[in-house]
Amino acid sequence: MDTETSERLRTGQREATLEARGLRKSYAGGFEAVKGIDFRVYEGECFGFLGPNGAGKTSTMRMIYGGAEPTGGELTVVGLDIRRDERNVKRRIGVVPQENNLDEDLTVRENLLVYARYFDLPRKLAQARADELLEFVQLTDKRGAEVEQLSGGMKRRLLIARALVNDPDLVVLDEPTTGLDPQARHLVWEKLRELTGRGKTLALTTHYMEEAARLCDRLVIMEGGKVVSEGSPRSLIEQHVSPQVLEFRADRGSLDRLLPVVEETADAVENREEEVLVYTAAADALLEKVEASGIPIEHTVRRQAGLEDVFLRLTGRSLTD
Amino acid sequence: MKGRIRLPSPRGTFRVWQRNATIFRKFWKTALGPNLFEPLLYLAALGLGLGAFIQEEGIQGQSYPQYIAPGLLASNAMFAASFESTFNTFVKLKIDRVYEAVITTPVNAEDVVAGEYLWAGTRAALYGTGFLAVLTALGFIFSPDALLVSSFWALLIPPLLLLVGVMFSVMGTLFTSLIGRIDLYAYYFTLVVTPLFLFSGIFFPVDDFPAPIPQIAWFTPLYHAVNACRELASGPSIGVLVDVGWMVVFTAALALVPIYFMRRRLIS
Ligand SMILES: Nc1ncnc2c1ncn2[C@@H]1O[C@H](COP(=O)(O)OP(=O)(O)O)[C@@H](O)[C@H]1O
Ligand SMILES: [Mg+2]
Numbered sequence: 001m002d003t004e005t006s007e008r009l010r011t012g013q014r015e016a017t018l019e020a021r022g023l024r025k026s027y028a029g030g031f032e033a034v035k036g037i038d039f040r041v042y043e044g045e046c047f048g049f050l051g052p053n054g055a056g057k058t059s060t061m062r063m064i065y066g067g068a069e070p071t072g073g074e075l076t077v078v079g080l081d082i083r084r085d086e087r088n089v090k091r092r093i094g095v096v097p098q099e100n101n102l103d104e105d106l107t108v109r110e111n112l113l114v115y116a117r118y119f120d121l122p123r124k125l126a127q128a129r130a131d132e133l134l135e136f137v138q139l140t141d142k143r144g145a146e147v148e149q150l151s152g153g154m155k156r157r158l159l160i161a162r163a164l165v166n167d168p169d170l171v172v173l174d175e176p177t178t179g180l181d182p183q184a185r186h187l188v189w190e191k192l193r194e195l196t197g198r199g200k201t202l203a204l205t206t207h208y209m210e211e212a213a214r215l216c217d218r219l220v221i222m223e224g225g226k227v228v229s230e231g232s233p234r235s236l237i238e239q240h241v242s243p244q245v246l247e248f249r250a251d252r253g254s255l256d257r258l259l260p261v262v263e264e265t266a267d268a269v270e271n272r273e274e275e276v277l278v279y280t281a282a283a284d285a286l287l288e289k290v291e292a293s294g295i296p297i298e299h300t301v302r303r304q305a306g307l308e309d310v311f312l313r314l315t316g317r318s319l320t321d
Numbered sequence: 322m323k324g325r326i327r328l329p330s331p332r333g334t335f336r337v338w339q340r341n342a343t344i345f346r347k348f349w350k351t352a353l354g355p356n357l358f359e360p361l362l363y364l365a366a367l368g369l370g371l372g373a374f375i376q377e378e379g380i381q382g383q384s385y386p387q388y389i390a391p392g393l394l395a396s397n398a399m400f401a402a403s404f405e406s407t408f409n410t411f412v413k414l415k416i417d418r419v420y421e422a423v424i425t426t427p428v429n430a431e432d433v434v435a436g437e438y439l440w441a442g443t444r445a446a447l448y449g450t451g452f453l454a455v456l457t458a459l460g461f462i463f464s465p466d467a468l469l470v471s472s473f474w475a476l477l478i479p480p481l482l483l484l485v486g487v488m489f490s491v492m493g494t495l496f497t498s499l500i501g502r503i504d505l506y507a508y509y510f511t512l513v514v515t516p517l518f519l520f521s522g523i524f525f526p527v528d529d530f531p532a533p534i535p536q537i538a539w540f541t542p543l544y545h546a547v548n549a550c551r552e553l554a555s556g557p558s559i560g561v562l563v564d565v566g567w568m569v570v571f572t573a574a575l576a577l578v579p580i581y582f583m584r585r586r587l588i589s
Contacts, residue, residue: 069589101418101419101422102422103340104417105419110343118336
């Protein structure tokens, strides 16, 4: 055992599959989409990049898979410097891009076979793997179909199968479920959970907090090209918001009168255009107090706090704005 | 890193070529027909129609159909490679985004471009071989004493057309790498391809024109492709080496420029 490995075991450190330090991306024209971010993704983990449109998620993914060149900082992918070892990095990762780019001139199965050739997979192995992956993403009976005959959810699943053709050490997925109906989304989630179950390392972006909460072991919240927070979904919620949320909806006048009543006891209050959000650990007491005040409230919702609330607390705006 | 010129890898180049070949295998039969028919139309209309008026003298000791047939082989290769490197490449670049997917694999952007060069050349050579076979047969059937293709050197025409195809692919890809809209190809075809087709010595000898016409022609690519095809079809002189050399140097000198620009389009 070399000293580095024993050192890692002693300190309980795990191997980082993906690591960024001070990573930056400016596009031609000078716009800086990623403004110096740090993250570390460990082997076998599902790591999320949660943020609204324009946060810099795709720019970050593109730097990982060689679709964009970093303009600053360090980026190590599967232990290799992306700047010096681009080809070898690409050999060992799988990519599901944000926009579908399946080869429309090829059938479903041919898409996998031709892709396998880009990785120099021997023919026999490529065929076996293509069939196995079609089975995995439940597209076996579509194997001879043209790509344009597939539904949105099927195309996404085929993209996932394609990303696995080279048996990658890291799979990068950019918004794997955006635009899918709930049923198709659940199927994709199921497949991604199966992958993490097999020990694959995943890095995915999403602007659905539910997706991040369900799939990710750890995540970073991005906004405006920066990482605003980092942790497991649960620790992020514990760290930034109280466990319970009360949403009050009413006309503006009533809401304005409500504010001083709730502000006294709440942990935090989010005053939005048509509603007031109240974060608290003592929801019952607070509700009683609001009732006692006699202020007319049209609609009250009581729920558990989620990542959406974390995002709102951190940035003052909602993920889906 | 940005701006560094990268050389394509043979392996990646081959993989891109192979992708196109896989797809071509599905539709070559339907694609071949028009590609053979079009040069035959020219041969019939000009070779026989116009040729009837210059039948007596012919050109440079050849009958008119004999004179233009090898030139049509060269222009056919130019058209095949030009369509491939303009419209087809544009669709793969901007519409189907095939390249975007390919470059996330160990195949790099520079391999994509080189693979497309090689593919355009292959396609030009394949069509050219079909057309060459038709010309040879037509000669034997209709004019056995003035064969359209009369030399065994003509066996070198397919590899020559590969070179011609790669050369025009480099030119077409250069244009593709610089434009953002597909309708701009009208300029390329009207201002580059068509003038080359008309003034490269396919239909009349440009060498007999007053200066500077022959000198200008010497600096254009199709002129040399036509010369080389004509020489190989009827038995070459040593001058064919100049034409081939010109095309090799021109292609090599230009080949890395589209690679540079395409890489910048594919990787931001
Ligand atoms: N190729 C590009 N050139 C210039 N600006 C870009 C380019 N790609 C993305 N951007 C800009 O960078 C910002 C971040 O975009 P992106 O990384 O796609 O974010 P996200 O994936 O989180 O929505 C956006 O403002 C976007 O307009
Ligand atoms: Mg994005």
